[in-house]
Amino acid sequence: MINTTQLLFLITLSSGTLITMSATSWFSAWMGLEINLLSFIPLMTNSKNPRTTEATLKYFLIQALASIIFLFTTTLIQLHNTLPILTSYPLNLLIISTLLMKMGAAPFHFWFPETMEGLDWFNCLIIMTWQKIAPLILLSYLMKMNLFISMTIIASVMIGSLGGLNQTSLRKLLAYSSINHLGWMIAAMSCMNNSWELYFMIYSFLSLLLTTMFSTFNIFHINQNFLTLNNSQSFKMILFINLLSLGGLPPFLGFLPKWITIQILITNNHLFMCTIMVTMSLITLFYYIRLTFSSLLINAPLMQWISMSTNNNLIMTTLTIMTSLSILGLSLSMITFNIL
Numbered sequence: 001m002i003n004t005t006q007l008l009f010l011i012t013l014s015s016g017t018l019i020t021m022s023a024t025s026w027f028s029a030w031m032g033l034e035i036n037l038l039s040f041i042p043l044m045t046n047s048k049n050p051r052t053t054e055a056t057l058k059y060f061l062i063q064a065l066a067s068i069i070f071l072f073t074t075t076l077i078q079l080h081n082t083l084p085i086l087t088s089y090p091l092n093l094l095i096i097s098t099l100l101m102k103m104g105a106a107p108f109h110f111w112f113p114e115t116m117e118g119l120d121w122f123n124c125l126i127i128m129t130w131q132k133i134a135p136l137i138l139l140s141y142l143m144k145m146n147l148f149i150s151m152t153i154i155a156s157v158m159i160g161s162l163g164g165l166n167q168t169s170l171r172k173l174l175a176y177s178s179i180n181h182l183g184w185m186i187a188a189m190s191c192m193n194n195s196w197e198l199y200f201m202i203y204s205f206l207s208l209l210l211t212t213m214f215s216t217f218n219i220f221h222i223n224q225n226f227l228t229l230n231n232s233q234s235f236k237m238i239l240f241i242n243l244l245s246l247g248g249l250p251p252f253l254g255f256l257p258k259w260i261t262i263q264i265l266i267t268n269n270h271l272f273m274c275t276i277m278v279t280m281s282l283i284t285l286f287y288y289i290r291l292t293f294s295s296l297l298i299n300a301p302l303m304q305w306i307s308m309s310t311n312n313n314l315i316m317t318t319l320t321i322m323t324s325l326s327i328l329g330l331s332l333s334m335i336t337f338n339i340l
Contacts, residue, residue: 017032037064040127055114096143104182105182121211144190144192157281161284164177164283202254202256206246247285
Protein backbone atom coordinates (compact mmCIF):
# COMPACT_ATOMS: atom_id res chain seq x y z
CA MET A 1 0.00 0.00 0.00
CA ILE A 2 1.09 3.57 -0.69
CA ASN A 3 1.52 5.61 2.49
CA THR A 4 1.10 9.37 2.88
CA THR A 5 4.78 10.15 2.29
CA GLN A 6 4.86 8.16 -0.93
CA LEU A 7 1.67 9.86 -2.09
CA LEU A 8 3.26 13.27 -1.49
CA PHE A 9 6.33 12.36 -3.51
CA LEU A 10 4.16 10.93 -6.30
CA ILE A 11 2.31 14.25 -6.50
CA THR A 12 5.57 16.24 -6.69
CA LEU A 13 6.91 13.69 -9.19
CA SER A 14 3.93 14.37 -11.44
CA SER A 15 4.26 18.11 -10.87
CA GLY A 16 7.89 18.11 -12.00
CA THR A 17 6.97 16.40 -15.25
CA LEU A 18 4.05 18.79 -15.86
CA ILE A 19 6.33 21.79 -15.22
CA THR A 20 8.78 20.51 -17.84
CA MET A 21 6.00 19.83 -20.35
CA SER A 22 4.57 23.35 -19.97
CA ALA A 23 7.93 25.15 -19.70
CA THR A 24 8.55 28.20 -21.89
CA SER A 25 12.32 28.33 -21.32
CA TRP A 26 15.16 25.86 -20.93
CA PHE A 27 15.74 26.94 -17.33
CA SER A 28 12.16 26.20 -16.25
CA ALA A 29 12.39 22.87 -18.07
CA TRP A 30 15.55 22.07 -16.10
CA MET A 31 13.79 23.05 -12.88
CA GLY A 32 10.96 20.61 -13.65
CA LEU A 33 13.47 17.84 -14.33
CA GLU A 34 15.16 18.47 -10.98
CA ILE A 35 11.85 18.42 -9.09
CA ASN A 36 11.04 15.16 -10.85
CA LEU A 37 14.44 13.67 -9.91
CA LEU A 38 14.38 14.73 -6.25
CA SER A 39 10.84 13.35 -5.90
CA PHE A 40 11.72 9.94 -7.34
CA ILE A 41 14.81 9.33 -5.19
CA PRO A 42 12.80 8.82 -1.93
CA LEU A 43 10.36 6.53 -3.76
CA MET A 44 13.25 4.27 -4.80
CA THR A 45 14.48 3.61 -1.25
CA ASN A 46 13.43 0.30 0.26
CA SER A 47 15.07 -1.12 3.38
CA LYS A 48 13.96 -4.67 2.51
CA ASN A 49 16.06 -4.76 -0.65
CA PRO A 50 19.84 -4.36 -0.13
CA ARG A 51 20.38 -3.52 -3.81
CA THR A 52 18.07 -0.51 -3.66
CA THR A 53 20.75 1.77 -2.20
CA GLU A 54 23.13 0.93 -5.03
CA ALA A 55 20.44 1.45 -7.66
CA THR A 56 19.38 4.76 -6.09
CA LEU A 57 22.97 6.04 -6.02
CA LYS A 58 23.56 5.07 -9.66
CA TYR A 59 20.34 6.74 -10.74
CA PHE A 60 21.09 9.92 -8.82
CA LEU A 61 24.66 10.26 -10.14
CA ILE A 62 23.66 9.72 -13.77
CA GLN A 63 20.69 12.07 -13.57
CA ALA A 64 22.73 14.74 -11.74
CA LEU A 65 25.49 14.51 -14.37
CA ALA A 66 22.96 14.87 -17.18
CA SER A 67 21.30 17.81 -15.39
CA ILE A 68 24.64 19.61 -14.97
CA ILE A 69 25.47 19.23 -18.65
CA PHE A 70 21.93 20.27 -19.59
CA LEU A 71 22.10 23.44 -17.48
CA PHE A 72 25.58 24.30 -18.79
CA THR A 73 24.49 23.82 -22.40
CA THR A 74 21.32 25.89 -22.02
CA THR A 75 23.43 28.66 -20.53
CA LEU A 76 25.64 28.57 -23.62
CA ILE A 77 22.54 28.76 -25.79
CA GLN A 78 21.59 32.01 -24.06
CA LEU A 79 25.08 33.34 -24.92
CA HIS A 80 24.78 32.15 -28.51
CA ASN A 81 23.76 35.56 -29.86
CA THR A 82 26.54 37.42 -28.04
CA LEU A 83 29.38 34.98 -28.81
CA PRO A 84 29.67 34.32 -32.54
CA ILE A 85 32.19 31.54 -31.92
CA LEU A 86 29.39 29.33 -30.62
CA THR A 87 27.35 27.40 -33.19
CA SER A 88 23.89 25.98 -32.57
CA TYR A 89 24.45 22.46 -33.94
CA PRO A 90 26.98 21.25 -31.30
CA LEU A 91 24.85 22.76 -28.54
CA ASN A 92 21.71 21.00 -29.78
CA LEU A 93 23.69 17.78 -30.06
CA LEU A 94 24.82 18.14 -26.45
CA ILE A 95 21.29 18.73 -25.18
CA ILE A 96 20.02 15.72 -27.14
CA SER A 97 22.78 13.60 -25.59
CA THR A 98 21.82 14.64 -22.06
CA LEU A 99 18.15 13.85 -22.72
CA LEU A 100 19.09 10.45 -24.14
CA MET A 101 21.17 9.84 -21.01
CA LYS A 102 18.22 10.71 -18.77
CA MET A 103 15.97 8.26 -20.64
CA GLY A 104 18.54 5.47 -20.78
CA ALA A 105 18.65 5.27 -24.58
CA ALA A 106 21.71 3.86 -26.33
CA PRO A 107 24.60 4.61 -26.32
CA PHE A 108 23.98 6.11 -22.84
CA HIS A 109 22.13 3.05 -21.56
CA PHE A 110 24.70 1.35 -19.30
CA TRP A 111 23.14 2.54 -16.05
CA PHE A 112 19.57 1.59 -16.93
CA PRO A 113 19.48 -2.26 -16.61
CA GLU A 114 21.55 -2.24 -13.41
CA THR A 115 19.29 0.38 -11.85
CA MET A 116 16.17 -1.56 -12.82
CA GLU A 117 17.57 -4.69 -11.17
CA GLY A 118 17.60 -3.02 -7.74
CA LEU A 119 14.01 -1.71 -7.80
CA ASP A 120 10.62 -3.22 -7.05
CA TRP A 121 8.04 -3.58 -9.82
CA PHE A 122 6.19 -0.36 -8.97
CA ASN A 123 9.34 1.73 -9.31
CA CYS A 124 10.33 -0.24 -12.41
CA LEU A 125 7.05 0.80 -14.01
CA ILE A 126 7.67 4.46 -13.11
CA ILE A 127 11.23 4.49 -14.48
CA MET A 128 10.13 2.73 -17.69
CA THR A 129 7.16 5.00 -18.40
CA TRP A 130 6.58 8.22 -16.43
CA GLN A 131 10.25 9.16 -16.07
CA LYS A 132 10.63 9.17 -19.87
CA ILE A 133 7.81 11.63 -20.56
CA ALA A 134 9.67 14.88 -19.77
CA PRO A 135 12.89 13.99 -21.69
CA LEU A 136 10.84 12.79 -24.68
CA ILE A 137 8.84 16.03 -24.76
CA LEU A 138 12.04 18.12 -24.67
CA LEU A 139 13.64 15.85 -27.26
CA SER A 140 10.73 16.40 -29.64
CA TYR A 141 11.55 20.14 -29.71
CA LEU A 142 15.06 19.47 -31.05
CA MET A 143 14.53 16.33 -33.09
CA LYS A 144 15.62 16.33 -36.70
CA MET A 145 16.93 13.33 -38.61
CA ASN A 146 20.71 13.40 -39.02
CA LEU A 147 23.62 10.98 -38.74
CA PHE A 148 23.77 11.13 -34.93
CA ILE A 149 20.04 10.46 -34.54
CA SER A 150 20.21 7.62 -37.08
CA MET A 151 23.07 5.97 -35.20
CA THR A 152 21.21 6.43 -31.91
CA ILE A 153 18.09 4.74 -33.28
CA ILE A 154 20.04 1.81 -34.74
CA ALA A 155 22.11 1.44 -31.55
CA SER A 156 18.99 1.48 -29.37
CA VAL A 157 17.12 -1.20 -31.31
CA MET A 158 20.21 -3.41 -31.63
CA ILE A 159 21.36 -3.14 -28.01
CA GLY A 160 17.80 -3.49 -26.74
CA SER A 161 17.36 -6.67 -28.77
CA LEU A 162 20.75 -8.35 -28.38
CA GLY A 163 21.19 -7.32 -24.74
CA GLY A 164 18.10 -9.22 -23.64
CA LEU A 165 19.18 -12.55 -25.11
CA ASN A 166 21.39 -13.67 -22.22
CA GLN A 167 19.25 -12.28 -19.38
CA THR A 168 17.47 -14.43 -16.81
CA SER A 169 16.26 -11.48 -14.73
CA LEU A 170 12.87 -10.16 -15.85
CA ARG A 171 13.69 -6.64 -14.71
CA LYS A 172 16.82 -6.49 -16.84
CA LEU A 173 14.95 -8.05 -19.73
CA LEU A 174 12.24 -5.39 -19.57
CA ALA A 175 14.97 -2.74 -19.27
CA TYR A 176 16.54 -3.85 -22.55
CA SER A 177 13.05 -4.06 -24.04
CA SER A 178 12.50 -0.44 -23.00
CA ILE A 179 15.73 0.58 -24.76
CA ASN A 180 14.50 -1.14 -27.92
CA HIS A 181 11.14 0.61 -27.80
CA LEU A 182 12.87 3.95 -27.22
CA GLY A 183 14.58 3.46 -30.57
CA TRP A 184 11.19 3.08 -32.24
CA MET A 185 9.80 6.18 -30.49
CA ILE A 186 12.81 8.30 -31.48
CA ALA A 187 12.48 7.04 -35.08
CA ALA A 188 8.85 8.16 -35.22
CA MET A 189 9.74 11.45 -33.56
CA SER A 190 12.65 12.16 -35.93
CA CYS A 191 10.30 12.14 -38.92
CA MET A 192 8.43 15.10 -37.43
CA ASN A 193 5.44 12.98 -36.55
CA ASN A 194 3.37 12.81 -33.35
CA SER A 195 2.80 9.06 -33.64
CA TRP A 196 5.44 8.53 -30.96
CA GLU A 197 2.85 9.68 -28.44
CA LEU A 198 0.53 6.84 -29.46
CA TYR A 199 3.49 4.46 -29.31
CA PHE A 200 4.37 5.62 -25.80
CA MET A 201 0.79 5.28 -24.52
CA ILE A 202 0.41 1.73 -25.83
CA TYR A 203 3.86 0.79 -24.51
CA SER A 204 2.97 2.18 -21.09
CA PHE A 205 -0.34 0.27 -21.10
CA LEU A 206 1.37 -3.04 -21.89
CA SER A 207 4.15 -2.37 -19.37
CA LEU A 208 1.49 -1.74 -16.71
CA LEU A 209 -0.10 -5.12 -17.44
CA LEU A 210 3.20 -7.01 -17.29
CA THR A 211 4.54 -5.35 -14.14
CA THR A 212 1.19 -5.88 -12.39
CA MET A 213 1.28 -9.58 -13.24
CA PHE A 214 4.88 -10.02 -12.11
CA SER A 215 4.24 -8.04 -8.93
CA THR A 216 1.13 -10.05 -8.04
CA PHE A 217 3.07 -13.34 -7.99
CA ASN A 218 6.46 -11.89 -6.92
CA ILE A 219 8.15 -13.12 -10.10
CA PHE A 220 11.62 -11.73 -10.83
CA HIS A 221 13.36 -14.44 -12.88
CA ILE A 222 12.53 -16.63 -15.87
CA ASN A 223 12.67 -19.93 -13.97
CA GLN A 224 9.93 -18.74 -11.63
CA ASN A 225 7.42 -18.88 -14.49
CA PHE A 226 7.01 -22.65 -14.34
CA LEU A 227 7.80 -23.04 -10.63
CA THR A 228 5.29 -20.46 -9.41
CA LEU A 229 2.63 -20.59 -12.14
CA ASN A 230 2.24 -24.34 -12.40
CA ASN A 231 -1.42 -24.22 -11.32
CA SER A 232 -2.39 -20.97 -13.02
CA GLN A 233 -2.97 -21.68 -16.70
CA SER A 234 -5.03 -18.53 -17.26
CA PHE A 235 -2.18 -16.38 -15.96
CA LYS A 236 0.22 -18.10 -18.33
CA MET A 237 -2.00 -17.31 -21.31
CA ILE A 238 -2.46 -13.66 -20.24
CA LEU A 239 1.31 -13.32 -19.83
CA PHE A 240 1.91 -14.95 -23.23
CA ILE A 241 -0.57 -12.67 -25.03
CA ASN A 242 0.75 -9.46 -23.48
CA LEU A 243 4.37 -10.35 -24.22
CA LEU A 244 3.50 -11.02 -27.86
CA SER A 245 1.63 -7.72 -27.96
CA LEU A 246 4.62 -5.89 -26.47
CA GLY A 247 6.81 -7.50 -29.11
CA GLY A 248 4.60 -6.06 -31.84
CA LEU A 249 3.16 -9.26 -33.27
CA PRO A 250 -0.09 -8.86 -35.22
CA PRO A 251 -3.03 -9.03 -34.59
CA PHE A 252 -2.34 -7.65 -31.10
CA LEU A 253 -2.51 -4.00 -30.07
CA GLY A 254 1.28 -3.61 -29.83
CA PHE A 255 1.55 -4.03 -33.59
CA LEU A 256 -0.41 -0.80 -34.28
CA PRO A 257 2.29 1.77 -33.30
CA LYS A 258 5.03 -0.26 -35.00
CA TRP A 259 2.90 -0.48 -38.14
CA ILE A 260 2.44 3.30 -38.17
CA THR A 261 6.18 3.88 -37.52
CA ILE A 262 7.15 1.54 -40.37
CA GLN A 263 4.83 3.41 -42.74
CA ILE A 264 6.35 6.75 -41.67
CA LEU A 265 9.92 5.49 -42.20
CA ILE A 266 9.10 4.07 -45.63
CA THR A 267 7.39 7.32 -46.64
CA ASN A 268 10.55 9.23 -45.66
CA ASN A 269 12.79 6.75 -47.56
CA HIS A 270 14.54 5.39 -44.45
CA LEU A 271 14.44 1.85 -45.83
CA PHE A 272 17.76 0.64 -44.38
CA MET A 273 16.88 1.81 -40.89
CA CYS A 274 13.40 0.30 -41.16
CA THR A 275 14.86 -3.07 -42.19
CA ILE A 276 17.20 -3.15 -39.19
CA MET A 277 14.42 -2.19 -36.79
CA VAL A 278 12.05 -4.89 -38.05
CA THR A 279 14.82 -7.50 -37.94
CA MET A 280 15.75 -6.61 -34.37
CA SER A 281 12.07 -6.84 -33.38
CA LEU A 282 12.17 -10.53 -34.31
CA ILE A 283 14.93 -11.03 -31.74
CA THR A 284 12.87 -9.31 -29.04
CA LEU A 285 9.96 -11.58 -29.93
CA PHE A 286 12.28 -14.56 -29.47
CA TYR A 287 13.13 -13.78 -25.88
CA TYR A 288 9.55 -12.77 -25.13
CA ILE A 289 8.37 -16.18 -26.32
CA ARG A 290 11.18 -17.87 -24.37
CA LEU A 291 9.66 -16.44 -21.19
CA THR A 292 6.37 -18.27 -21.62
CA PHE A 293 7.30 -21.45 -23.50
CA SER A 294 9.06 -22.84 -20.43
CA SER A 295 5.92 -22.32 -18.37
CA LEU A 296 3.50 -23.55 -21.05
CA LEU A 297 5.38 -26.73 -21.99
CA ILE A 298 6.87 -27.73 -18.63
CA ASN A 299 4.97 -28.58 -15.45
CA ALA A 300 7.07 -28.48 -12.31
CA PRO A 301 6.70 -31.70 -10.28
CA LEU A 302 6.75 -29.79 -7.00
CA MET A 303 4.00 -29.22 -4.47
CA GLN A 304 2.62 -25.71 -4.89
CA TRP A 305 1.86 -23.76 -1.70
CA ILE A 306 0.51 -20.65 -3.40
CA SER A 307 -3.22 -20.01 -3.12
CA MET A 308 -5.12 -17.32 -4.93
CA SER A 309 -6.55 -14.80 -2.48
CA THR A 310 -9.63 -12.66 -3.08
CA ASN A 311 -7.43 -9.69 -3.90
CA ASN A 312 -5.46 -11.74 -6.44
CA ASN A 313 -8.68 -12.95 -8.04
CA LEU A 314 -9.79 -9.34 -8.45
CA ILE A 315 -6.43 -8.47 -10.02
CA MET A 316 -6.68 -11.46 -12.38
CA THR A 317 -10.18 -10.39 -13.46
CA THR A 318 -8.93 -6.85 -14.15
CA LEU A 319 -5.93 -8.16 -16.07
CA THR A 320 -8.18 -10.41 -18.16
CA ILE A 321 -10.37 -7.45 -19.15
CA MET A 322 -7.35 -5.29 -19.98
CA THR A 323 -5.76 -8.14 -21.95
CA SER A 324 -8.89 -8.35 -24.10
CA LEU A 325 -8.12 -4.74 -25.11
CA SER A 326 -4.65 -5.89 -26.10
CA ILE A 327 -6.11 -8.67 -28.25
CA LEU A 328 -8.87 -6.63 -29.90
CA GLY A 329 -7.18 -3.21 -29.89
CA LEU A 330 -5.73 -3.47 -33.41
CA SER A 331 -9.01 -4.65 -34.93
CA LEU A 332 -11.02 -1.95 -33.15
CA SER A 333 -8.61 0.78 -34.24
CA MET A 334 -8.74 -0.42 -37.87
CA ILE A 335 -12.53 -0.33 -37.80
CA THR A 336 -12.60 3.07 -36.08
CA PHE A 337 -10.26 4.72 -38.60
CA ASN A 338 -11.73 2.87 -41.60
CA ILE A 339 -8.46 1.15 -42.44
CA LEU A 340 -10.19 -2.06 -43.47
